[in-house]
Amino acid sequence: TVQDVTTIALPSITIKKPDGTFGTYSVSNSTSIYIEDESGNLQKKTLNDIKTGDNVNIILGESNTAVFIERVTNTSVSEGTLLNGIISEIDVSRKLITVKKVDGLDMVLSVKLDAPIKLDGNSASLDDLTVGQPVKLIVTGSDVLSIEAQHIDKQVNGIIRSIISTSNLIVVSNEDTSENETYSVAVGVDIVRDGKPAVFSELKVDDMAQLSIVNSKIIKIVAQSAQTELEGTITDISLAAKNPVITITDYSDDKTSNSCEIDEDVRIRKNDRSASLKDLKIGDYVTINLQHGKAVKITAKSVKRDVSGTIKEIMLSDKSKVTIIDEDNKEHDILITSETDIYKDRKRISVYDLRIGYYLEVEAEGDEAVYVDVTTKEVQNIIRGIVQYKHDDMDVIVISIKRDDGKSESVIVRYTKATVIRKGTKDISIKNVYEGDEIVAIGAYDAGLFHADTIIDMTVSN
Template sequence: MSGRKIKKVSIVFFAIILLTAFGLTQAMAASFTDITAAKYDWARPYIEKMNLLGVVKGMTETTYGPDNSVTREQLITMLVRLMGWESQATGKSLPSTFPKANSVAPWARGYVALAVEKGIVSGEDLENFRPADAATRSEVAVFAVKAIGLGQEAESRKTFNASLSFTDGYLIELKARPYIEIAVEKGIMKGFPDGSFKPNEKVTRAQIATVLHNVTKLAKANSNMVKGIVKNVDSTLLPSIDAKLDDGSSKTYIVNTYSTLIYKEDADGNLTSAQLKDIKPGDTVNIIASGNTAQYVEIAYGKQATVVEDENEDKDKDKDKDKLIKGIIRGVNISANVLTIENKDNDKYESYNIASDAKIRRDGTTSDIYKLMIGDTATVTVTDGKIVRIEAETATKEITGVITDITFAAKNPTITIEGENGRENDYELGKNVTIRKNNRSADISDLKIGDEVKLTLEYGVGTRVVATSTKQDISGTVKAVTLADINTITVVDDKGREHVIKITRDTEITKDRKQIDVTDIRPNYYVDIEAENDEAISIDVTVRNVKETIRGTVVNINEQVKVIVINIKNDDGTKSTQHVYYTSDTILYKENREVRISRIAEGDEVICIGGYEGGLFFADTIHDITISD
């Protein structure tokens, strides 16, 4: 044994003695008694992570309060801590122009003051901050997007161009739409399984930990967490991870198998419990540590890389390190247990014996040598000259989903597809890609956002696209016409649902069988629209008896005289009262079902569509749009 190895072993045993004697491996995440396994396992990883980062703290020493609402001042405080700005907030005072400064809790004033300075709290939020109010999902999206520096991008987006497809999109305030759009695009937040967003729902302390975790994926924020690529894992003598960090340095982190928190990200971005044995060389990891001891390790999904050793490091280590080779399988000799791979780093064919206990996976599932195919792309791990692990994927794949973006910034066009799991991925199209749309030959310019698509990939590059446009017929009353770089028309259909449709230069617009221009369309016109995705193919305009739309909150119902009294919020911010009369012919809807007047109650929010007769408003239809718990 060389002197170098003797020294290494001595250091290892000395470290073990220290760990045993002084308990240095104990993770510092608080053990909150109210984060019970049955109810909160989904939130535990995110709460533990944010607690270790110092972003969230308990309501007491032992409780977290997962169901408590997050107040607006608490939300701002968490975001400032997450971004690593806590030291800047220390001792900072609210500006003299801040309204009702004393309403902000003393502990939060420095954080809120810094948020004002950073532009996170601005506009109406600054004029009426409401620090103790519970933060809504819409407000969380706005503040989070501003915190990561995308506020100007949100403001630059046209309000009506926000591609929000939530079933309750009409409840989202226009000014918040581009922020929610960006929050969804970036994976900070997402909708509910029923297709809604619930913008006005209060956010709980359990939920906010998940949102904050998603923000850490986008911004170089809290310095208490480091990112790196795993070079080696020791799970025997001294459990530890040897990682190459983003700053180029290398560091070994000790892992306590009893107290170090280890989680692994799945394909949907969720964190699940893992163990040291699940960490592999080439994995990208996020680590929260106390000194040299890892308190928290997070394994990123699908982000393996080859670690290149520094030239100054001991070359003898290469004999003990795993070697990762990425390329294309060019030969499989089953009788000799030999695999030949074309190494993409040097374009050479390299052959290796496959170890008898090698772990083989193909297309994400456990496989064996008999199922490996020439042409498969693969990442193989070689130790002591033998392959110990093979991760193979079929060379040809089919991706299905909906097109959410098309860009031409790179050499070849790139399309973004949202899959069934809600995740978006970018795919490069090859130079000779074949495109068909609606059973006809097509060009890249014929593809539209919203098209349903099946993409064939060969070695990661798109070679064939089969697209189908989503067509819809919409009839309703024009609410607004927006003339800008992209013209749009906002229509309220006969069930009270709002649609924003783009008008292109190819849109055919007719009125009384005569062709007209978009500038000739007026609010309250009735239109029949044939649309492809969110673009109008044709619009037929009919000037009917003008229909008025009134929206407000029910304050009284008098069934004897058949009148509903509602409170309306006017454009200038004031409120007024409106009497809405209904008859036996009036149709009432609740949750898109026809109901009786007895199903509508005081406090419900309604949309009434009808017209004035003799100074009285009579409703043709009344839609109860109250969101049920």
């Protein structure tokens, strides 16, 4: 849209481009200038025929000089026309207002000196208006006879397309409407970029931004660089949405978790080879490159480990999980997928054939089992803890044990008449084991309970 035309000395034309930026171009005697008439035919004209507010197409030559100018529409309107739109530019000194109409085109209009102006129903001046406000104008030709504007209070999410620092304006592509929208930035605006306090000059075109707008001005901007990088361990891959969502946890940074959508054209490499999404495993260590919040590149590395122990618990789902206890009484959660190879007595079995108490030798990538060898040998586990409760009528003791992460866990210990109970060098009755005593139980897990073959009371008697 034409903002200014200079026809004397050094002729030039200044326009506002669709992205909200401005351009000034020299016009020479050799510049071809045409205006489209009502029949759609092009008529050769001069620079004097181009007016502020006209919509033009310009072809540039060398040194930013216009070699062709075409006025594509005549923006003047008939007398007393009601015009609805959004303010996209205000020039108070020249009494000009630029309005983005419902058809998406900008229209530059001259505000008459006696034109009444209202803001939210109250009398106002042109200086009280700001970019982004919805307006109703009464227009004749290119003159504004009256203005009714409204304040806006809303939140806008999108991508910054232009930053006009001289006017404290931001043009953002609204993710909800896909339209470029221009807003005025308030003095003292609160800005955060990439999680850190920032100033207006640190914002960049292509940043993702969340704008908080109050009284038609941006009072807070939360921005994120278009390209960012995350590192951590995969803790979840969700396929519930249209695009999969990956969650990673950075265990080196107080277990900070981040989730992001995976772009449909994502590039994936694992262990220095091209890979696909199905090759990623829970527990893989990854570096994720983000573009506007979406993962566009994932570089993964397998974290291989071998673990063995007795099954304590089985949870069946699309990704089944077994909890096993190793010889050091440490628990390990292992995910069983459809691609896990499970063998028992040299025969392939499924997760549904596993039973509590089976002994597993597992080859895993991260938390996902790749290969599982199953045996049914009797395995003795040792647990140590403090007696919390005794239920003599049910032949169970509830003890509190300390896990490796320092947290306490209650374990139900079942005993029978065959259970050996000792204190020091003597056999004792279960009646002589008291709440608060520290005991060691030797036995095996079955159906979620610990079945003790031997119980040793470690408490020293007074």
